[in-house]
Amino acid sequence: ALPGEIIGGWEAWPHSRPYMAFVNIDEGGGSCGGFLIREDVVVTAAHCNCNLGSITVLLGAHNVEIDEPDRQEIQVHRRIQHPDYNDETLHNDIMLLQLEDEAELNKRIDLIPLPLDHQPVPPETVCSVAGWGRTSADSELLSDTLQEVDVEVMLDTDCLRIRNGPYHHYNPSTVLCVGDPHEGKDSAQGDSGGPLVCEKKAHSIVSWGRTDGNPPGVYTRVSTFVPWIEKTMKKLHP
Structure with missing residues (x-):
């Protein structure tokens, strides 16, 4: 089964979702979405932890390919998959990412x-x-x-x-x-x-x-x- 693309949608108004996190997995691990719930904690799916590459989180991003002002890029210090996550059935598909540094909240970066x-x-x-x-x-x-x-x-x-x-x-x-x-x-x-x-x-x-x-x-x-x-x-x- 394919994990989640936006189909039938439209481009979001830039920075209208200040809680959104772009989760970038090194070593060819691809990327996922996530959302900020504490200055140093992002929630994402456990199945995004598909390899051992380090994970970086981009906050305050709209276009991830250009360098935008106020964007914060923070390394993930610790990843905590749900203890009952099953990678075959994708049961309990949730993971917390603790960031190395706290995000500085502003108009473009906020909690949900x-x-x-x-x-x-x-x-x-x-x-x-x-x-x-x-x-x-x-x-x-x-x-x-x-x-x-x-x-x-x-x-x-x-x-x-x-x-x-x-x-x-x-x-x-x-x-x-x-x-x-x-x-x-x-x-x-x-x-x-x-x-x-x-x-x-x-x-x-x-x-x-x-x-x-x-x-x-x-x-x-x-x-x-x-x-x-x-x-x-x-x-x-x-």
């Missing part, structure tokens, strides 16, 4: 709040997702500029009823089914780790989807992991 512990996201909620991933299922090229799209949260059954198909590892307690198949709007490869934002909170993380790039996609349900995130962050001293 998390949902409450186990806060539900009702089906038909329209949320938005953003990333620097591919912009079509046919293109191998990643986008230089941050793209965004509005997507609808679907019923769990929209993913579950295709039981033996691509969603046979779907677990409703830890993931959300997102993206109306009739609209063709979704995240895609290169967007993994970015946030699904509903009512200004980071409710989900782009995790995986079908190999043909059609929605719905599967997103890690952040509210399930809030206790783990909070407990882990307490131990991470700046």
Whole structure:
């Protein structure tokens, strides 16, 4: 299954999502999205930790190919995958990145709040997702500029009823089914780790989807992991 590109979307207004992090993995590890939840902590997908290359986080970026003012590039000091992450089923696909230095918050770099512990996201909620991933299922090229799209949260059954198909590892307690198949709007490869934002909170993380790039996609349900995130962050001293 391909991890999350923005398909059917548009270029985001520059710096309108100051919490977005561009997660760059050295040694040919590619890139992912992420989001800043503390001055020194970025949340991303565990499957982005695909190799041992060092990880750098770009904050305050819009076009990652040009040198923009106020952008901060910070090395990752420590990566903490969820202890129950399974790289075959992508269960518990969440990872915290502790940065070597605290980000300096400004107009272009800011935190995004998390949902409450186990806060539900009702089906038909329209949320938005953003990333620097591919912009079509046919293109191998990643986008230089941050793209965004509005997507609808679907019923769990929209993913579950295709039981033996691509969603046979779907677990409703830890993931959300997102993206109306009739609209063709979704995240895609290169967007993994970015946030699904509903009512200004980071409710989900782009995790995986079908190999043909059609929605719905599967997103890690952040509210399930809030206790783990909070407990882990307490131990991470700046």
